[in-house]
Amino acid sequence: GNFNKYTGVVDLNDKDITKSNVNVSIDAASINTNVQKRDEHLRSADFFDVAKYPTLTFVSKKWARAAKGALKVTGDLTIHGVTREVMLNVAPFSKESKDPWGNFRRGTSATTTINRKDYGLVWNQALETGGVAVGEDVNISLEVEMVKSQPK
Secondary structure (H helix, E strand, O other): OEEOOEEEEEEOOOOOHHHOEEEEEEEHHHEEOOOHHHHHHHHOOOOOOOOOOOEEEEEEEEEEEOHHHOEEEEEEEEEOOEEEEEEEEEOOOOOOEEOOOOOEEEEEEEEEEEEHHHHOOOOOOEOOOOOEOOOOEEEEEEEEEEEOOOOO
C-alpha cells in the first residue's frame, strides 16, 4: 500500500552531503491499499491505531556516501509511538531540472526493511492452511521528489 498524505523538508547540502538533513511526517490515516476493509483494519488499534498515533515520522541523523553516488541515510523512524533507528539505502539524486513553472526539482528513491513487531504492530491471524496472514518484515520503498524552496 501507499500513504497519500505526507510532508517533508530536505536540507540538501551539495557541498558536503554528510551535513544534509531530512524530516518527514506521514499521515497514518492516509494508508491506501485499494481495499477499503483492509485499509480500515490497518487504521484500527490492531495496526497503526491512527486515533492514538496519527503520524509516522522519519528524522535523519547521519548521511554517508556509498558506492556509485548512492547514500546511506540513518535516522529515527517512529511508527505507532515507537522510535527505532533505520538506515535508508538512497539512490543517486537526479540532476536538478527546471519545470515549466520555474521550480527547480530533483528526485531519488530509497529503500529499507523493518520488522513490524519492533514497532508494536503485532496483530496476526493463523491461516487454516498453515502459516499466518501477515509477515513480520515490511519492505519500504520511497520515491522522492524535491522542489527547491524560493528565497524569501
